[in-house]
Amino acid sequence: MPPILYLKGNLVPSGQAIAIVGSRHPSNYGLRLARELARDLARTGTIIVSGAAQGIDTAAHQGALEAGGVTWAVLGTGLDVVYPRSNQGLLEEISHTGALISEFPLGTGPRRENFPIRNRIISGLCQAVVVVEASPKSGSLITARLAGEQGREVMAVPGSVYSYKSRGCHRLIKEGAALVESPEDVLLSLGLREDKEHDSPLLDDPDLPPDAQQIWQVLDFYPLHLEEIAQKIGLDISRIAGILLELELAGLVEALPGGHYQRRPR
Numbered sequence: 200m201p202p203i204l205y206l207k208g209n210l211v212p213s214g215q216a217i218a219i220v221g222s223r224h225p226s227n228y229g230l231r232l233a234r235e236l237a238r239d240l241a242r243t244g245t246i247i248v249s250g251a252a253q254g255i256d257t258a259a260h261q262g263a264l265e266a267g268g269v270t271w272a273v274l275g276t277g278l279d280v281v282y283p284r285s286n287q288g289l290l291e292e293i294s295h296t297g298a299l300i301s302e303f304p305l306g307t308g309p310r311r312e313n314f315p316i317r318n319r320i321i322s323g324l325c326q327a328v329v330v331v332e333a334s335p336k337s338g339s340l341i342t343a344r345l346a347g348e349q350g351r352e353v354m355a356v357p358g359s360v361y362s363y364k365s366r367g368c369h370r371l372i373k374e375g376a377a378l379v380e381s382p383e384d385v386l387l388s389l390g391l392r393e394d395k396e397h398d399s400p401l402l403d404d405p406d407l408p409p410d411a412q413q414i415w416q417v418l419d420f421y422p423l424h425l426e427e428i429a430q431k432i433g434l435d436i437s438r439i440a441g442i443l444l445e446l447e448l449a450g451l452v453e454a455l456p457g458g459h460y461q462r463r464p465r
Contacts, residue, residue: 201302201320207278208298213269214244217385218321218346220339221255221331222364226421227453227461229332229364232356233258234265236329239382241268246297248273248325250317251290253283255331255339260289263297270297273321275314277307300324318342319349326389327352329379333367340367343376352388354379359421405451410434411442415462418452422459 219237221229237247237259247263249256251272263270272293274282278301281287293299302320303313318341322328328346330353333339343353354377358365372378377388407415417423417431425443429436443460446452453463 203302204320205278205301205303205305206298208271208294208296210271210298210300212246214246215389215391216246216248216271216325218248218325218328218342219255219259219331220249220321220328220342221333222337222339223252223254223256224364225254225258225332226358226362226364227463228358228362228419228421229255230258231462233331234262236331236356236379236382236385237262237270238266238268240385241266241270243382243386244268246271248321250275250314250321251282251286251293251299252314253285257286257289259331260293264289264292271324272297272299273317273324274299274301274303275317276309277301277303277305279305280308282309314338315341319345322346322349322351325351327354327385329354329356329385330368330371330376331356332358332364333371334364335366335370337367340371343371352377354385354388356380359419362421407446410438411446414439414442414446415451418460418462422455422461425458425460428460 219233233255241247241263247259247270249259251274260270270293276282278299315338322342322345328342330339330343346353355368355371356379379385413432417428428439443452447454453461
């Protein structure tokens, strides 16, 4: 740890701390997983730690706050510098219920070299680091490496074998990181749960009528064309289009240009 840490908020531990980190440019799949994992862990009293960057970090902080939980943000800037600017409201909310932490003096701007440096603080504050979505060159892999060097547990969420954004996670799993599919996986790895009888997957399906459920099962967090959906399930295109509109209005599906659709993070 650095000799001096600047703090805004409350750093008094109220439970175990878990870091959730990952890509700054994640897929909808990664965003949803980070948000739901943070939310569900926060409900168990776990403190969620991340770096307040755009993407996975932001989703993790938001998930913890949605659960009424505590989250700590370790910044790569001075405490008085908001970066990214879009997170101004989020950082303010975190400071009221959790903590903003930085080793950099007030006035320090977002210098590229400072973000990898602060990663050792993220891992050092936690019992474990969970990487949700990361390419082979993602900075979150630095956090995972530092966590291992500090004797912390390293965990990773798998993704599609076709997704470049998940290759960093797959590499971590190959190297021995614990595979995470649910909040229980995290707690079990830390010895905080004894069994998986009440395992609750992160990606529970919504309760839908049969035809809508069939379409939902086909959709993913990667775009799929209307005709591809029809080919997979055998329903009439006009019927599928109507159901997709209903799912879109319900906030479950996102319509994209060119007749493509994908699941929307919940």
